[in-house]
């Protein structure tokens with residue numbers, strides 16, 4: 518509608534949320550839909566974290582919090598970054614936000630002027646592009662090759678940088694592809710960044726713990742570019758805490774202060790009780806995460822085998838996160854029993870929802886219109902059932 522701002526009219530609704538909405542509509546009609554559209558752990562938040570939240574409420578953690586987060590939480594985050602990521606930060610370098618999502622948005626808003634170019638490695642997480650749009654920046658998507666597990670190379674990055682480039686955004690482990698940058702790949706990317714001092718990098722490490730190859734490398738470890746890197750992480754994925762809304766970034770002082778200023782005007786500090794829970798999560802270490810990762814790895818293997826058995830689905834092996842992102846373009850141009858032509862991945866996702874009752878997300882939302890994203894964060898038998906149904910439904914196309 519015209520009474521809404523150009524800004525909001527230009528913005529897309531999150532497609533992952535849109536697909537989940539359609540799935541819920543079918544479920545409300547009593548249809549047994551297997552929902553693989555969500556980017557959410559199917560585990561409950563570990564017990565010790567929930568207990569800490571209950572205690573916090575009774576201890577009176579019910580007031581406004583400091584805008585960048587409680588000092589002891591920021592100190593615990595600094596300790597975590599030193600211990601696990603070899604990064605040297607102080608609490609003043611850290612801003613705790615309402616999810617990693619707000620941390621990313623704060624950084625984009627703090628760094629981007631109208632017309633600035635932001636290089637986004639594709640396939641990318643849905644919200645990056647819309648955040649850049651909000652800041653009136655220009656997104657330059659850089660698509661990794663399927664043959665390289667969809668990872669953008671340093672040479673491809675270097676060729677895309679212009680004098681207007683201000684920011685680079687990527688996630689590793691990657692949502693939606695599950696790819697993980699190796700130390701060597703990041704060494705090469707760091708060298709490109711070092712040659713372009715006007716450029717900052719938002720390294721989204723929210724899936725850090727969900728990694729099947731072992732080594733997680735933080736880009737900020739490369740000393741020559743540390744001040745150019747903003748590291749984003751949080752509690753949603755590794756600790757199964759999506760609903761608590763706690764994430765953070767670590768950056769040079771000036772950037773952290775800018776993000777704090779931004780946050781002070783739009784949301785203030787994130788929820789008091791959730792911050793106490795996040796502190797307990799960190800104090801508990803990685804044990805609970807490691808247990809969940811064992812399940813994610815088992816499901817990755819199970820789903821990979823099933824996806825590879827579906828004719829026409831092409832996928833790299835996910836190294837982390839909890840998604841599989843097959844290229845499904847072999848089905849474009851085929852016809853449904855009802856006579857409709859599958860024109861793109863969105864059509865195929867809708868066909869699978871209606872025919873197989875499995876909800877997934879059109880890859881176009883991630884800048885990869887040949888693909889469909891399936892979450893693998895579901896029970897093993899549900900996953901087996903889902904891909905069995907999908908295989909059967911695709912046999913009806915011709």
Ligand code: PLP
Nearest residue numbers: 556616617618642692751753764
């Ligand atoms: N970054 C990526 C790559 C994600 O997949 C997500 C959640 O789906 C987020 C950030 C946001 O996480 P949070 O729940 O901490 O806002």
